[in-house]
Amino acid sequence: MARHAAKLDYPVSRIRRYLEPGPIVMVSSALDGRRNIMTMGWHTVMEFSPSLVGCIIAGGNYSFDLIRKSRECVINLPTTALTDAVVGVGNTTGAQVDKFRTFGLTPQPATRVKAPLIAECHANFECRLADDALVDKYNFFIFEVVKAHVARSPKHPETLHYTGDGVFMVAGKIISRRRQFRPELLDS
Amino acid sequence: MARHAAKLDYPVSRIRRYLEPGPIVMVSSALDGRRNIMTMGWHTVMEFSPSLVGCIIAGGNYSFDLIRKSRECVINLPTTALTDAVVGVGNTTGAQVDKFRTFGLTPQPATRVKAPLIAECHANFECRLADDALVDKYNFFIFEVVKAHVARSPKHPETLHYTGDGVFMVAGKIISRRRQFRPELLDS
Numbered sequence: 001m002a003r004h005a006a007k008l009d010y011p012v013s014r015i016r017r018y019l020e021p022g023p024i025v026m027v028s029s030a031l032d033g034r035r036n037i038m039t040m041g042w043h044t045v046m047e048f049s050p051s052l053v054g055c056i057i058a059g060g061n062y063s064f065d066l067i068r069k070s071r072e073c074v075i076n077l078p079t080t081a082l083t084d085a086v087v088g089v090g091n092t093t094g095a096q097v098d099k100f101r102t103f104g105l106t107p108q109p110a111t112r113v114k115a116p117l118i119a120e121c122h123a124n125f126e127c128r129l130a131d132d133a134l135v136d137k138y139n140f141f142i143f144e145v146v147k148a149h150v151a152r153s154p155k156h157p158e159t160l161h162y163t164g165d166g167v168f169m170v171a172g173k174i175i176s177r178r179r180q181f182r183p184e185l186l187d188s
Numbered sequence: 189m190a191r192h193a194a195k196l197d198y199p200v201s202r203i204r205r206y207l208e209p210g211p212i213v214m215v216s217s218a219l220d221g222r223r224n225i226m227t228m229g230w231h232t233v234m235e236f237s238p239s240l241v242g243c244i245i246a247g248g249n250y251s252f253d254l255i256r257k258s259r260e261c262v263i264n265l266p267t268t269a270l271t272d273a274v275v276g277v278g279n280t281t282g283a284q285v286d287k288f289r290t291f292g293l294t295p296q297p298a299t300r301v302k303a304p305l306i307a308e309c310h311a312n313f314e315c316r317l318a319d320d321a322l323v324d325k326y327n328f329f330i331f332e333v334v335k336a337h338v339a340r341s342p343k344h345p346e347t348l349h350y351t352g353d354g355v356f357m358v359a360g361k362i363i364s365r366r367r368q369f370r371p372e373l374l375d376s
Contacts, residue, residue, distance in 0.1 A: 022210005
């Protein structure tokens with residue numbers, strides 16, 4: 001992957017293409033001159049349109065406060081080329097280090113939110129908090145993806161899928177069964 | 189994978205091992221002599237203990253009624269050996285076919301719920317509805333996993349991760365970075 005891949009706008013209603021497979025993602029946030037990145041494996045697509053994503057952000061994370069107060073974040077999709085950065089981001093705290101600088105990640109201005117994109121990631125989804133009804137009880141945030149950027153290539157990058165205990169599964173190989181699907185379940 | 193793999197009890201607090209990587213799963217349910225299976229790709233782990241899983245079950249599914257009324261289901265984890273069954277289950281409706289019979293899947297009695305396990309799957313997670321606060325608004329169910337069964341082998345089965353449009357990513361290859369992790373983030 002190019003370090004700063006050229007990206008295209010992508011329809012927000014179709015981001016399940018990237019998130020439904022369940023990759024580990026890096027969530028970037030900013031508030032009052034502070035910024036941070038956290039890794040996140042507990043997330044799910046919830047709706048196509050509006051484009052909703054639900055996720056757990058534990059209260060102990062330095063990012064929790066930034067995201068809850070700014071009501072924004074960016075969900076960034078790393079590929080296996082960024083494995084070291086993913087592991088580093090997940091094993092440090094923004095209270096002690098600037099993760100962009102420490103792990104060589106480049107913050108880029110987003111279009112619709114103040115949180116920065118991570119330039120090196122394959123895709124970036126700009127998010128606004130849509131519903132905080134379950135935050136107090138479960139740390140569960142529901143975001144609306146308001147803008148999506150996806151690298152022009154590769155079409156099927158290798159992604160990391162966290163199992164816990166320091167171990168990732170890698171997904172990248174593709175099986176197409178389009179011909180066995182009902183037409184209404186396929187993209188037009 | 190053996191068609192009916194020998195399974196062991198598995199700690200419910202550790203099922204993120206299987207669900208956090210984001211595989212497509214098959215959800216089985218039963219109510220008043222009816223039974224069904226649906227595929228599900230929109231799910232997330234929400235807590236270790238109690239073992240919570242949140243997921244979207246759209247109101248149009250035949251399973252919606254069975255699960256909402258019985259307040260139970262089983263989340264079954266298929267491997268790539270079951271790709272044809274997964275595609276079949278996802279492209280038919282329980283209103284018209286018995287999916288167990290049609291796709292050669294074997295219902296097995298569960299321990300803690302009335303919904304059947306799918307014998308051919310690598311793992312089975314028996315679930316009880318824990319919170320329906322977001323069902324009306326988002327079709328979002330929060331289940332507690334009350335019993336888990338996992339096949340003795342293989343340790344890292346190939347799983348299917350749905351991207352939409354009839355295309356799955358396959359995960360199976362493993363990257364371990366345990367030595368780069370903080371001890372408190374690893375299993376004891």
